[in-house]
Amino acid sequence: MSAQAHERRARHEERQAMTMMTPTVFDGRFGWLHPAPGACGVVICNPFGHEAMWLHRSLRQLAQRLAEQGMPTLRFDYAGCGDSAPGEADAISGGTADIAAAAQHLRALAGVTRVVLLGVRMGATLAALAAAQVGADALVMLEPVVSGKAYWREQAVMRQAAAGPARQGDATGAGAGHCQVLGYDVDAATIEQLRLLDLRAGSPHPAPHVLILAAAGNAAVDVLAQSYRAGGASVETQAFAEFDAMLQPAWLSRAPREAFESVLRWLVRQPAHVILPSVAGHAGACSTPVIALDGARERPVMFDARGLFGMLCEPLGNQVAGLAILLPNTGCTPHAGESRFAVRFARRMASAGIATLRIDVSGLGDSEAAGRWDDAPLPLAGACTDTARAAAWLAEGGYRRVIVLGICTGAYLALRAASGEPSIAGLILVNLPRFAFPADCTIQDVGFARKGSTRRHFKSMFELGKWREVARGQVSLAPVIATMLGYAARRCAGLLGAPMLARRQGGAAGLLRDLDARGVQTRLLYSPDDVGLDDFRLNFGAGGRRLKRLPNARAAVIDELDHELANRAAQALVTEHCVGLLRECFGVGEARLADEAKQPTVPEHAGGLLAGAECGTARYG
Numbered sequence: 001m002s003a004q005a006h007e008r009r010a011r012h013e014e015r016q017a018m019t020m021m022t023p024t025v026f027d028g029r030f031g032w033l034h035p036a037p038g039a040c041g042v043v044i045c046n047p048f049g050h051e052a053m054w055l056h057r058s059l060r061q062l063a064q065r066l067a068e069q070g071m072p073t074l075r076f077d078y079a080g081c082g083d084s085a086p087g088e089a090d091a092i093s094g095g096t097a098d099i100a101a102a103a104q105h106l107r108a109l110a111g112v113t114r115v116v117l118l119g120v121r122m123g124a125t126l127a128a129l130a131a132a133q134v135g136a137d138a139l140v141m142l143e144p145v146v147s148g149k150a151y152w153r154e155q156a157v158m159r160q161a162a163a164g165p166a167r168q169g170d171a172t173g174a175g176a177g178h179c180q181v182l183g184y185d186v187d188a189a190t191i192e193q194l195r196l197l198d199l200r201a202g203s204p205h206p207a208p209h210v211l212i213l214a215a216a217g218n219a220a221v222d223v224l225a226q227s228y229r230a231g232g233a234s235v236e237t238q239a240f241a242e243f244d245a246m247l248q249p250a251w252l253s254r255a256p257r258e259a260f261e262s263v264l265r266w267l268v269r270q271p272a273h274v275i276l277p278s279v280a281g282h283a284g285a286c287s288t289p290v291i292a293l294d295g296a297r298e299r300p301v302m303f304d305a306r307g308l309f310g311m312l313c314e315p316l317g318n319q320v321a322g323l324a325i326l327l328p329n330t331g332c333t334p335h336a337g338e339s340r341f342a343v344r345f346a347r348r349m350a351s352a353g354i355a356t357l358r359i360d361v362s363g364l365g366d367s368e369a370a371g372r373w374d375d376a377p378l379p380l381a382g383a384c385t386d387t388a389r390a391a392a393w394l395a396e397g398g399y400r401r402v403i404v405l406g407i408c409t410g411a412y413l414a415l416r417a418a419s420g421e422p423s424i425a426g427l428i429l430v431n432l433p434r435f436a437f438p439a440d441c442t443i444q445d446v447g448f449a450r451k452g453s454t455r456r457h458f459k460s461m462f463e464l465g466k467w468r469e470v471a472r473g474q475v476s477l478a479p480v481i482a483t484m485l486g487y488a489a490r491r492c493a494g495l496l497g498a499p500m501l502a503r504r505q506g507g508a509a510g511l512l513r514d515l516d517a518r519g520v521q522t523r524l525l526y527s528p529d530d531v532g533l534d535d536f537r538l539n540f541g542a543g544g545r546r547l548k549r550l551p552n553a554r555a556a557v558i559d560e561l562d563h564e565l566a567n568r569a570a571q572a573l574v575t576e577h578c579v580g581l582l583r584e585c586f587g588v589g590e591a592r593l594a595d596e597a598k599q600p601t602v603p604e605h606a607g608g609l610l611a612g613a614e615c616g617t618a619r620y621g
Helices: 003-018 049-054 056-068 091-110 122-134 148-166 188-196 219-230 257-269 280-284 338-351 380-396 409-420 443-449 454-460 464-471 478-504 508-517 532-540 542-549 568-585 590-597
Strands: 022-026 029-034 040-045 073-076 114-120 138-142 179-181 184-186 209-214 234-239 291-293 296-302 309-315 323-327 355-360 401-407 424-430 521-526 553-557
Touching: 022 091, 029 056, 029 091, 040 056, 040 091, 040 122, 049 056, 049 184, 056 073, 056 257, 073 091, 091 114, 091 122, 091 188, 114 122, 122 138, 138 257, 148 179, 148 188, 209 219, 209 257, 219 234, 234 257, 296 338, 309 338, 323 338, 323 380, 338 355, 338 401, 338 568, 355 380, 380 401, 380 409, 380 443, 401 409, 401 568, 409 424, 409 443, 409 508, 424 568, 508 521, 508 532, 508 542, 508 553, 521 532, 521 568, 532 542, 532 553, 542 553
Parallel strands: 040 073, 040 114, 114 138, 138 209, 209 234, 323 355, 323 401, 401 424, 424 521, 521 553
Antiparallel strands: 022 029, 029 073, 179 184, 291 296, 296 309, 309 355
16 A cells, blocks of 8 residues: 555544544433534434434434534434433424524534534424524525425325324324324324424524525425525525435435535535634533433443444333343334334333343444445344344343344344344344345345235235226236245245255244244244245244244234334334233243333234234134
């Protein structure tokens, strides 16, 4: 390597070291400071609900790039969102207050004298509402929500489209006037505030300098920009061609490179962008931030030299000794979980005296590698290894018995981690897609692999509406035919030589047999028509008859489950199964679990138990 190359590499490593993010907590809100030697800092304002989970990786990468350009940047979770403690105000007024508090915290933490608010979707809207209070020097709005009424109509359509068999609108625990959108609560006060919200009727001068990126044809944004200009602000608008590719589920979402680079160029041109020789306030960053909860505390941990991240939730007193529950990522979703299930589950378990660790494997969430400026697919095998390392880390800390609760991809990570990590004593596998994947498979590949189930395709063959869509050319028969033929071939092979098939597929029966011999308690939970049922049937027969040979294994199909637990009824059911496992197999007493029994009631007729069940009617076959 040449001297110039060595010098460039040294400068790059020095810049990366200077911008290593640091966890921080302010008034119960959890966040990350990306330090940099600049006088102007940036507060990133998240969108609402599921959009915050979908865009986490993109905004993490943007924060890193901003810091590398000399701008200290703060990412944070609103109260009641992500890892933050619960909040009391509605999402609009509460979120606006959260942004103001974040700006104040950034000034104190990083020593900045000027602040830029940067928001996406509802985050951009809240940033505009908070800008005057904050005294923001500049405002960056990415696809802002101009009309709250239009936004709520959009969310209502998404809610109805996503409900389907999961019956989201009937989710447990929603009070009068409350709704859920993809598992996220929207209370009556927030709905009313959204209906009244219109940025065009708000402050005509939120900040001296404003940048708005919006998809082409957004007339409401054009009117908003004109309003800001008339109020005396310097406003620049740009097209946001990459928006649709960005606003996708986490495993499909792509960071908008061109848009982010354009934002960086615009910020560097602003008068507020001044590089200082040092970051004066950074020494005040909290080295061991703690989120104080009712009866518990949470703290961020790095548990591996590769920069793997976790949030450890521990009860304060009356703790079950030596037992912890590990929650790996679901697909590419960060450690808070789909619909924030992992956070709620962890805090409920803490009330029963049980510690939990929710993690980000390498390349996801807040792990070190997730900040890289790319969207490279993430190896599935590496994620399995990371999950095993997390269990080993818990064991080293005194939690000698670890239960792993995984959903979809997370279920696969849990199963494979258990095969080589002796501390894992229990598994709760929700909608395990397959028992084995190829060695070169990625986490993103798993998402594509679970897009259709044999049972769902078979049912659709008797729906007249589906055939009308085929006749109109709206739906292709090719995926259905491929799925059915593939299943038929595998089924025939299974009937003719199940042991040989099991070996080719990675030895699913052998894997569970080995775990059973170790005394590992395994629970397999499936939603109706889930694609994972095909693989279960191939490996264990109709009704899971071959699973009956394993005394420590159980399986069930549960009507109210959706694939990723995006509704509260499904979450309550999985929590109940976990409580049952703790009570029956790990000696956790009734008194400890009494509070858990008061959680949202599990709907009746929740589904039949499968092979190895002690009660219930088998409805799988």
